[in-house]
Amino acid sequence: xxxxxxxxxxxxxxxxxxxxxxxxxxxxxxxxxxxxxxxxxxxxxxxxxxxxxxxxxxxxxxxxxxxxxxxxxxxxxxxxxxxxxxxxxxxxxxxxxxxxxxxxxxxxxxxxxxxxxxxxxxxxxxxxxxxxxxxxxxxxxxxxxxxxxxxxxxxxxxxxxxxxxxxxxxxxxxxxxxxxxxxxxxxxxxxxxxxxxxxxxxxxxxxxxxxxxxxxxxxxxxxxxxxxxxxxxxxxxxxxxxxxxxxxxxxxxxxxxxxxxx
Numbered sequence: 001x002x003x004x005x006x007x008x009x010x011x012x013x014x015x016x017x018x019x020x021x022x023x024x025x026x027x028x029x030x031x032x033x034x035x036x037x038x039x040x041x042x043x044x045x046x047x048x049x050x051x052x053x054x055x056x057x058x059x060x061x062x063x064x065x066x067x068x069x070x071x072x073x074x075x076x077x078x079x080x081x082x083x084x085x086x087x088x089x090x091x092x093x094x095x096x097x098x099x100x101x102x103x104x105x106x107x108x109x110x111x112x113x114x115x116x117x118x119x120x121x122x123x124x125x126x127x128x129x130x131x132x133x134x135x136x137x138x139x140x141x142x143x144x145x146x147x148x149x150x151x152x153x154x155x156x157x158x159x160x161x162x163x164x165x166x167x168x169x170x171x172x173x174x175x176x177x178x179x180x181x182x183x184x185x186x187x188x189x190x191x192x193x194x195x196x197x198x199x200x201x202x203x204x205x206x207x208x209x210x211x212x213x214x215x216x217x218x219x220x221x222x223x224x225x226x227x228x229x230x231x232x233x234x235x236x237x238x239x240x241x242x243x244x245x246x247x248x249x250x251x252x253x254x255x256x257x258x259x260x261x262x
Contacts, residue, residue, distance in 0.1 A: 032064065032065040032066070032094070032095070033062050033063065033064055033065060033094075033095040034062070034063055034065045034075055034077060034087065034092040034093065034094050034095060035060065035061070035062050035092060035093045035095060036057045036058065036059055036060060036061045036062075036063070036087075036091060036092055037059065037091055037092060037093055038059060038091040038092075039058075039059050040056050040057070040058060040059070041056070041057045041087055041088070041091040041092065042055075042056055042057075043055035043056070043057055043077065043079065043085035043086065043087055044085060044086045044087075045085060045086070045118055045119055046086055047069040047071070047072060047074035047076075047086045048072070048074070048086075051086070052118070052119070054079075054083070054085050054119050054123070054124075055079050055085055057087065062095070063077040063078065063079070063087070063092075064077060064078045065077050065094065066078055066084070068089075069086070073088065073089030073090060074086045074087065074088060074089060075087045075089055075092060075094070081184055082184065083119060083184050083185075113186075115228075116227060116228065117186035117187070117225070117226060117227060117228070118186060118226050118227060118228050118230070119184070119186060119226065120152070120183055120184055120185060120186055120188065120224075120226045121226055121230065121232055121259075121261035122149060122152045122153075122155075122180060122183040122184075122188075122261070123152055123183065123184060125149055125261035125262060126148065126149050126262075127146075127147070127148060127149070127261065127262055128146070128147040128148075128149065128155065128157075128232075128259055128260065128261045128262075129144075129145070129146055129147070129259065129260050130144075130145040130146075130147065130157075130234060130257045130258070130259040131143075131144055131145070131257055131258055132145060132161075132234070132236075132255040132256065132257035133255060133256065133257070134253065134254050134255025134256060135252075135253070135254050135255070136163050136172075136240070136251060136252075136253045136254075136255070137163060137170075137240070137249075137251030137252070137253075138251070139163040139164060139165045139170075140163065140164050141161060141162070141163045141253065141255065142161050142162060143159050143160070143161030143172065143255070143257075144159065144160055144161055145157050145158065145159045145257070146158050147178070149261070152180070152183035152184070153179060153180050153183050154177060154178070154179055154180070155177070155178045155180075156175065156176075156177060157175060157176060157177070157178055157192075157194070158174070158175040159172065159173065159174060159175065159176075159194065159196070160172070160173045161173075167202065167203060168200050168201065168202050168203065168211065169200075169201045169202075169203065170198050170199065170200050170201070171198070171199045171201060172196065172197075172198050172199075172216065173196050173197055173199075174194055174195050174196015174197060174216065175194060175195070175196065176192060176193050176194025176195060176218075177192070177193060177194075178190050178191070178192045179191045179192075180224070186225065186226040186227075187223065187224070187225050187226070188223070188224050189221060189222070189223055189224075190221055190222060190223075190224060190236075191219075191220075191221040192218075192219065192220050192221055192222075192236065192238065193217075193218070193219050194217070194218050194219075194238075195215075195216065195217045195218075196215075196216050197213060197214065197215060197216055198213070198214045198215075198216045198242050199211070199213050199214075200212045200213070200214075212244070212247075213244075214242045214243060214244050214247070214249075215242070215243055215244065216240060216241070216242045216243075217240070217241050218238045218239060218240040218241070218253070219238065219239055220236055220237050220238030220239055220253070221236060221237070221238075222234060222235050222236025222237060223235055223236075224259070230260060230261065230262075231258065231259075231260065232258070232259035232260070232261065233256070233257075233258065233259075234256065234257040234258070234259050235255070235256045235257070236253070236254075236255055236256075236257075237252065237253065237254050237255075238252065238253040239251075239252055239253075240252065240253060
């Protein structure tokens, strides 16, 4: 057999062996999945029964598994609405869980986020109370804001409070709507519109100041941060227009607040 014939035979043999060899998929090519074995499996906000239940998976449901607890047998899964939770490993069958992820555990950013933030309170609460403090029209301000959660995206919110000035105090009261962009996220922006009235009240030692009553509308928005222990931090900025038939004034609100939903 000539040298050229031998080379051709070797090449053909190499191609045949390559085609016949089994293909090994990389661990990160296929997303790991788990199938629910129990009739119902509670999905918690963290890897433990003490964490709040945010979803109930049914028997046969398949969920993507993106991690596994390094201490106990818990899987971190992605839910149909895009949020995340933890399932007990005894209630599921791992279809293709990456063992390297199991050994590595969640990333530092995931662990910090899980330790600080909780799922949004807008998903399963109906009432909210917010106390805001800050500046309104250049004066110190305090507002009490009770709310009704109409839908996770929308709340109906009332407000009443006061600014304290050197010569006159102004009471603000009214109501409006807040629209939340990502209600399932622990951090979500919102947009707000409200209307009501502004009622001037002169201080006891002022005799020349004339108080007045005005109509008022405001628009703005801010950010909501859902934390552990059912606490919610809120920061916002709003533009106010205060008016009557003979007068119009524009002022701004910059405030931060603490909310509780129940």
